[in-house]
Amino acid sequence: MGEPTIFKKIIDREIPATIVYEDDFCLAFEDINPQAPVHLIVIPKKEVASLDALEDADEALAGRLLLAIRKIAAQQGLGDGYRIVSNCGKAAGQEVMHLHFHLLAGRPLTWPPG
Numbered sequence: 001m002g003e004p005t006i007f008k009k010i011i012d013r014e015i016p017a018t019i020v021y022e023d024d025f026c027l028a029f030e031d032i033n034p035q036a037p038v039h040l041i042v043i044p045k046k047e048v049a050s051l052d053a054l055e056d057a058d059e060a061l062a063g064r065l066l067l068a069i070r071k072i073a074a075q076q077g078l079g080d081g082y083r084i085v086s087n088c089g090k091a092a093g094q095e096v097m098h099l100h101f102h103l104l105a106g107r108p109l110t111w112p113p114g
């Protein structure tokens with residue numbers, strides 16, 4: 001095992017984060033460098049490096065993550081809309097090698113993304 005990722009340390013409460021949601025499978029917290037008025041990071045508690053590293057056996061986990069995002073968006077009052085981004089791999093800009101979804105909202109979100 002290599003060095004735990006920063007997100008694993010947040011799961012284990014070894015470093016602080018503003019946690020807004022937690023269940024058996026998932027954790028959501030505020031991004032330290034927000035790109036929108038609402039910028040949350042939603043992660044599985046299981047250590048999975050990226051979307052690309054999910055396996056067929058992770059079907060329930062993947063479903064639970066999406067349903068958690070929906071629940072968090074409702075809790076945050078994001079009825080006007082929000083964006084989910086998962087950077088997968090270096091070329092997509094993934095910096096933390098623990099699967100995560102950015103949940104962005106609170107300003108007009110343009111398309112295409114950069």
Ligand code: 5GP
Nearest residue numbers: 006017029030031032033087093094095096
């Ligand atoms: P990525 O580029 O891997 O898709 O996104 C990683 C995200 O994690 C970035 O938006 C970055 O601001 C956020 N991040 C990195 N380190 C920390 C940290 O220690 N705490 C929190 N809350 N967010 C972090």
